[in-house]
Amino acid sequence: MVKVLAFSGSTRSGSLNQALVENAADAAREAGAEVTVINLADYAMPIFNQDEEDEYGIPERAQAFKQLLIDHDAFLIASPEYNSSYPAVLKNAIDWASRKAGDEAVLAAYKNKVVGLMAASPGALGGMRVLVVLRMLMQNLMCVVTPAQVSVAKAADKLTDAGKLTDDTVKKQLANLASQVVSMAEKLKD
Numbered sequence: 001m002v003k004v005l006a007f008s009g010s011t012r013s014g015s016l017n018q019a020l021v022e023n024a025a026d027a028a029r030e031a032g033a034e035v036t037v038i039n040l041a042d043y044a045m046p047i048f049n050q051d052e053e054d055e056y057g058i059p060e061r062a063q064a065f066k067q068l069l070i071d072h073d074a075f076l077i078a079s080p081e082y083n084s085s086y087p088a089v090l091k092n093a094i095d096w097a098s099r100k101a102g103d104e105a106v107l108a109a110y111k112n113k114v115v116g117l118m119a120a121s122p123g124a125l126g127g128m129r130v131l132v133v134l135r136m137l138m139q140n141l142m143c144v145v146t147p148a149q150v151s152v153a154k155a156a157d158k159l160t161d162a163g164k165l166t167d168d169t170v171k172k173q174l175a176n177l178a179s180q181v182v183s184m185a186e187k188l189k190d
């Protein structure tokens, strides 16, 4: 069974993107995957500094996050758009997990992992611009990003207080994204 790790680029309580990725996780379970949802708030790590890495190595929580990436076949990532790009907290976690420790292969966390991308915003553009740069970033790390991606505009109006999606169009888009992630990951595992 394909193992999917789902996380967002927001550590905010009440995050729209964390809610979106949890809905996408349900869709991936429906598509037949085993899904683990995490919150980057539980993996707080220092801003990357190569001098500190040389002296102390990879911090425990950064290594724990990287190990989760290594242990899964695919990722579902929902990111806020901050000034047209990804938030520092997401890029920092991705950067730490790109660092090699011990006998690990180069880019062990990323190589040939399938990625499904989403963005949610209270604004009218739905975070479309972050999807462009996040796709480029993940592909440069040797991930395989699915053709489908989902951006949710006016996201606060499309989620209940408990974080459940109410919009049928977005639900269908998530089902399509999840099915692409699971089927591509199954093929890459063979």
Ligand SMILES: Cc1cc2nc3c(=O)[nH]c(=O)nc-3n(C[C@H](O)[C@H](O)[C@H](O)COP(=O)(O)O)c2cc1C
Binding pocket: 008, 010, 011, 012, 014, 015, 016, 017, 018, 079, 080, 081, 082, 083, 084, 085, 120, 121, 122, 123, 125, 126, 127
């Ligand atoms: C520094 C900063 C920059 C932002 N830039 C954008 C932006 O470029 N586009 C956008 O749609 N929303 C932007 N926003 C608003 C976010 O979309 C909004 O805060 C959203 O709720 C963040 O996602 P979250 O709910 O998952 O934390 C920005 C917010 C912050 C704090």
